[in-house]
Amino acid sequence: MEYQPRKFALPWSAGPGYCISLCQALMAPILAQLHHHQQMADPDLLEESSSLLEPSEMGRGAPLRLGFVAGVINRERIPTFERMLWRVCRGNVFLRQAEIENPLEDPVTGDSVHKSVFIIFFQGDQLKNRVKKICEGFRASLYPCPETPQERKEMAAGVNTRIDDLQMVLNQTEDHRQRVLQAAAKTIRVWFIKVRKMKAIYHTLNLCNIDVTQKCLIAEVWCPVADLDSIQFALRRGTEHSGSTVPSILNRMQTNQTPPTYNKTNKFTYGFQNLVDAYGIGSYREINPAPYTIITFPFLFAVMFGDFGHGILMTLFGVWMVVRESRILSQKTDNELFNMVFSGRYIILLMGIFSVYTGLIYNDCFSKALNLFGSSWSVRPMFTNTKANWTEELLKSASVLQLDPDVNGVFNGPYPFGIDPIWSIATNKLTFLNSFKMKMSVVLGIVHMLFGVTLSLLNHLYFKKPLNIYLGFIPEMIFMSSLFGYLVILILFKWCAYDASTSKDAPSLLIHFINMFLFNYSDPSFPMLYSGQKGLQCFLVVCAFLCVPWMLVLKPVMLRHQYLRRKHLGTHNFGGIRVGNGPTEEDAEIIQHDQLSMHSEEGEEFNFGDVVVNQAIHTIEYCLGCISNTASYLRLWALSLAHAQLSEVLWTMVMHVGLNVGNLGGGILLVLVFAAFSTLTIAILLIMEGLSAFLHALRLHW
Numbered sequence: 001m002e003y004q005p006r007k008f009a010l011p012w013s014a015g016p017g018y019c020i021s022l023c024q025a026l027m028a029p030i031l032a033q034l035h036h037h038q039q040m041a042d043p044d045l046l047e048e049s050s051s052l053l054e055p056s057e058m059g060r061g062a063p064l065r066l067g068f069v070a071g072v073i074n075r076e077r078i079p080t081f082e083r084m085l086w087r088v089c090r091g092n093v094f095l096r097q098a099e100i101e102n103p104l105e106d107p108v109t110g111d112s113v114h115k116s117v118f119i120i121f122f123q124g125d126q127l128k129n130r131v132k133k134i135c136e137g138f139r140a141s142l143y144p145c146p147e148t149p150q151e152r153k154e155m156a157a158g159v160n161t162r163i164d165d166l167q168m169v170l171n172q173t174e175d176h177r178q179r180v181l182q183a184a185a186k187t188i189r190v191w192f193i194k195v196r197k198m199k200a201i202y203h204t205l206n207l208c209n210i211d212v213t214q215k216c217l218i219a220e221v222w223c224p225v226a227d228l229d230s231i232q233f234a235l236r237r238g239t240e241h242s243g244s245t246v247p248s249i250l251n252r253m254q255t256n257q258t259p260p261t262y263n264k265t266n267k268f269t270y271g272f273q274n275l276v277d278a279y280g281i282g283s284y285r286e287i288n289p290a291p292y293t294i295i296t297f298p299f300l301f302a303v304m305f306g307d308f309g310h311g312i313l314m315t316l317f318g319v320w321m322v323v324r325e326s327r328i329l330s331q332k333t334d335n336e337l338f339n340m341v342f343s344g345r346y347i348i349l350l351m352g353i354f355s356v357y358t359g360l361i362y363n364d365c366f367s368k369a370l371n372l373f374g375s376s377w378s379v380r381p382m383f384t385n386t387k388a389n390w391t392e393e394l395l396k397s398a399s400v401l402q403l404d405p406d407v408n409g410v411f412n413g414p415y416p417f418g419i420d421p422i423w424s425i426a427t428n429k430l431t432f433l434n435s436f437k438m439k440m441s442v443v444l445g446i447v448h449m450l451f452g453v454t455l456s457l458l459n460h461l462y463f464k465k466p467l468n469i470y471l472g473f474i475p476e477m478i479f480m481s482s483l484f485g486y487l488v489i490l491i492l493f494k495w496c497a498y499d500a501s502t503s504k505d506a507p508s509l510l511i512h513f514i515n516m517f518l519f520n521y522s523d524p525s526f527p528m529l530y531s532g533q534k535g536l537q538c539f540l541v542v543c544a545f546l547c548v549p550w551m552l553v554l555k556p557v558m559l560r561h562q563y564l565r566r567k568h569l570g571t572h573n574f575g576g577i578r579v580g581n582g583p584t585e586e587d588a589e590i591i592q593h594d595q596l597s598m599h600s601e602e603g604e605e606f607n608f609g610d611v612v613v614n615q616a617i618h619t620i621e622y623c624l625g626c627i628s629n630t631a632s633y634l635r636l637w638a639l640s641l642a643h644a645q646l647s648e649v650l651w652t653m654v655m656h657v658g659l660n661v662g663n664l665g666g667g668i669l670l671v672l673v674f675a676a677f678s679t680l681t682i683a684i685l686l687i688m689e690g691l692s693a694f695l696h697a698l699r700l701h702w
Contacts, residue, residue: 304640311353321341322346443491467559
């Protein structure tokens, strides 16, 4: 098809819109022909269309030749790109674009990018430069395209060949990578172990110092004396395995530094040791209270949490964690809360076992009593007793009756184990349990505090500090025993001295204890518990009061006297040097501790004012602590009562609803009610109440 130039005469009033419309009408046949050539894959047509491209020289009558540019651009820039081409080139270009279906990956950011391919036809070098500048401004990627169809075919074939080669290389690389990863997966665990060992070794080596010869490493460490033989054996074995000709040397160093406290633990004692260390780590060679905590901690917890049913559930949970501990450890979960609970699995197990025991003592199982041995109370003989006038009409009409324990045949002796189940239906159950649990809490608390003070005696004996024994431990024990130890004796005496016939005449221990401090014995309404009570109580109070100046004054005065005596006679330490064969391992540690204590307490830095202030603080804290801590142990009674009442409320308000319906619907309702009861029991009574009792037991130990 040939194109001939034409000349048009336009009216003077024609505007730009009229010119554009006319140009579009004239270009329509050409654009249609180009579109037809693109859709037809006939080689003859492609050969014919090749004559339209880039003339070498144009003249009048020469056929019209078009140039083109091809490339890709971001899809969202297409509308702006098209408008810019139209305005800059004044409509003298032809743009065709098509969307690329599959998103491409940005080589810089790695994000998925949607692009479109385009081709622009134009005429002349001037439009070509404008089009390329616009493409550069819109960050379009231009690709070279040959002019002749034959070259385009060859380029397409070459591109397809390279694509096939690259795909084959990628497939081979993927197969090789899979083989390498499968081989590595078999030894990945060994590699992890090796890497961890290497990191641990290099971390340890970084803590060592290099000697002057730059050939040896020197490490200064603290180690238990009992492990010296195993350390020497490990060094000898390491030397043999490494093939070194120079053996490792282990020497004991003499130092004035206080060794760190090391408490050897295992997986059972680890949790209890953490409870003690959370409050504070003891000084070197002080007695470790963690072994005693293994018994006292779960027992005090169980006193507050005492319930047979709840204790069984907690025990089963502890047994599950202990039995599956190896599997749980291998899973290495990242749940911090579960890991904290799992680390205390043996604590939970013992708390559950002790709760089962105290639950049997309280005879409480999900707020219900267990009738294991039959009640020791009986009402049948009362019909024949002259002191009772109960009749069958009275039993039918009265909802509440009172049993008289002083009547023969009504009370058949104490219950074999725990609390009689008859108390579960008694109206004065709460009054009886309050009195029992309150006195029990006082007894347990005072015994626990006396045991804690007794442990300090072992420290004074080991470190050979007689001054702390005579001026500290002895007055502390006398003060607590004469007041609160005597209260424990009164509680036990009242339990043993009064029976059913004399229980009405039993005096109040609280009034007696208050009158003991006030020396008030003139009130005849409060009879004495035993003969000679007045004289003994006055003697005990005087002894307790004398212990206060004993602790407050004597120790600072004795310390000052010893300091002045040493200063006058000049009997100071000669730098801690010992002449002779040298101390043994155990003697050296004791001598070192004595030197440090004398340097801090009785050395040149002795300050009488500081000693007096410290001793006054200790005395006041101890005397007030005996009173406040005794009251604090009443939380054993309070939390035990709260747990029992909450369990009873949960049974009455939830479980009792399903048991009241007697038809078929009641069975279905009972299933739903039991599900709610179980959920509330676990959430409130086991988790919340268990955590509360745990924290209170921890506070009592601290």
